Amino acid sequence: MKRIVSGMRPTGKLHLGNYEGALKNWVKLQDQYQCYFFVADWHALTSDYADTSKIKENTLAMVTDWLAAGLDPNKCVIFAQSLVPQHAELHLIFSTLTPLGWLERVPTYKEMRENITDKDIGNYAFFGYPVLQAADICMYKADYVPVGKDQAAHIELTREIARRFNQFYGDVFPEPQALHTEVLQLTGLDGRKMSKSYNNTIELSDTADSIQAKVRKMITDRTRIKRTDPGHPEDCDVCKMHRLFVPTAVADQYDADCRVANIGCVDRKKALANALIEYLAPITERLNYYRDHQDEVRDILLEGSKKAREEAERIMHDVRGAMKIDW
Numbered sequence: 001m002k003r004i005v006s007g008m009r010p011t012g013k014l015h016l017g018n019y020e021g022a023l024k025n026w027v028k029l030q031d032q033y034q035c036y037f038f039v040a041d042w043h044a045l046t047s048d049y050a051d052t053s054k055i056k057e058n059t060l061a062m063v064t065d066w067l068a069a070g071l072d073p074n075k076c077v078i079f080a081q082s083l084v085p086q087h088a089e090l091h092l093i094f095s096t097l098t099p100l101g102w103l104e105r106v107p108t109y110k111e112m113r114e115n116i117t118d119k120d121i122g123n124y125a126f127f128g129y130p131v132l133q134a135a136d137i138c139m140y141k142a143d144y145v146p147v148g149k150d151q152a153a154h155i156e157l158t159r160e161i162a163r164r165f166n167q168f169y170g171d172v173f174p175e176p177q178a179l180h181t182e183v184l185q186l187t188g189l190d191g192r193k194m195s196k197s198y199n200n201t202i203e204l205s206d207t208a209d210s211i212q213a214k215v216r217k218m219i220t221d222r223t224r225i226k227r228t229d230p231g232h233p234e235d236c237d238v239c240k241m242h243r244l245f246v247p248t249a250v251a252d253q254y255d256a257d258c259r260v261a262n263i264g265c266v267d268r269k270k271a272l273a274n275a276l277i278e279y280l281a282p283i284t285e286r287l288n289y290y291r292d293h294q295d296e297v298r299d300i301l302l303e304g305s306k307k308a309r310e311e312a313e314r315i316m317h318d319v320r321g322a323m324k325i326d327w
Contacts, residue, residue: 004029004179005142007038007081010058014065015201016276017194019283020184025146027070035076036140036308039063039301042081042088043133046126064297065204068287073300081136083305086312090135090319097164098131106130107153134158137176138165139312144179152178169322184244187237191219205287208277215273220265221258231258231265238265242272245279 006026014023029035039059045052059080071078081087125132137145137158145155155178162173187193188200195201202214221236223229233239233255243251254271257263290297320326 001032001034002143003036003140004033004144004146005036005038005137005140005176006146007040007043007136008062009040009044010055010062011196012054012058012061013203013205014062014069015194015196015203016280017186017188017201018065019069019204020186021148022146023066023069023071025181026066026076029146030072030075033144036142036311037066037071037076037078038084038136038308039080040136043129046123046129046132049123049125060294060297060301063301064287064290064294067290067297067300068204068283070283070286073304077304077307077311078300079305079308080301083302084139084308084312086309086316087132087135087139089316090139091132093319093323094131094135094138094161094165095128097168098128098134098161102157102160103127103130106157130154130157131161134161138162138173139315140308141174141315142176143174144177146179146181148180152180169319172318172322186244187241189214189218191237202276204280204283206280211276211280212270212273215269215276216266218269218272220268224265227264228261230261233258236265236268238268238272242268242275245272245275 006022008018008022026035026037039062041055041059044055044058048055063078066078067073133154134157137155138161145158147155155176159175162175165173185193188195188198189202190198190200192198192200202211206214215238218238218241219236220238221231221233223235224231231239236258239251239255239258242254246254254263254268258268317326
């Protein structure tokens with residue numbers, strides 16, 4: 001089977017946008033590829049080095065959500081980056097090969113420097129995190145990396161680093177390909193992109209009551225002042241999100257009723273909340289199990305990390321041999 005590698009920074013509990021944007025796709029990929037999914041806790045250090053107290057807690061919370069969403073440790077390898085020290089070794093080797101100019105042209109670096117204003121990220125590790133990312137990917141000789149289009153530049157940099165290593169030392173690493181899959185970009189509760197930093201999310205762990213309360217606060221058609229006013233579902237965040245989680249015929253009927261004021265915004269919000277509760281029900285059930293079995297979550301993470309270490313050491317044996325620095 002072809003091999004896939006992907007990871008997430010440990011930010012704690014995941015939200016619906018995380019699930020639709022990446023995690024749901026991971027669940028599908030584990031049946032089609034040999035998958036390595038990792039908690040990128042070393043990447044978290046590049047910006048959160050001043051306070052590391054939540055990283056371990058956030059790691060377990062995130063892996064709990066992964067398992068609840070459907071990742072199966074019998075189908076994929078789930079591990080923590082920091083429990084596989086070979087990542088650091090390969091990162092060091094790659095850093096010797098990577099020209100500074102390659103890092104300076106990564107578009108997301110400048111973007112994040114401009115947008116992250118509450119932390120000091122003017123450090124070497126943050127500037128060089130694409131090199132660590134390249135090591136993460138090449139560590140398992142990945143064939144594909146599932147990414148959004150905004151991350152394409154990072155995969156291209158990984159390909160360039162792998163190519164440069166191979167030019168110096170022989171063909172060790174394949175050049176990974178970006179695997180672009182259709183993902184759902186969700187709008188948050190306030191009309192902006194759903195993001196934990198905006199505090200506008202619906203978390204996978206939210207209760208039914210919490211989902212209902214959050215949806216009640218969502219923005220609807222701003223031009224519809226009274227219940228008797230005709231609605232414009234194409235301009236309503238609630239209507240557009242509702243359409244994503246119900247059959248098309250159901251959404252069409254709600255839209256039609258909205259346009260002639262047969263239903264009000266409160267009715268559509270109730271329908272959206274109910275659709276989300278039903279959609280998340282299987283995840284909620286598994287989440288309740290894993291919350292009560294945190295030792296099992298920890299064991300899955302440790303066992304997966306052991307498997308990842310064994311594979312990483314096998315690859316590093318090849319790397320050291322190619323570089324003539326094996327002993």
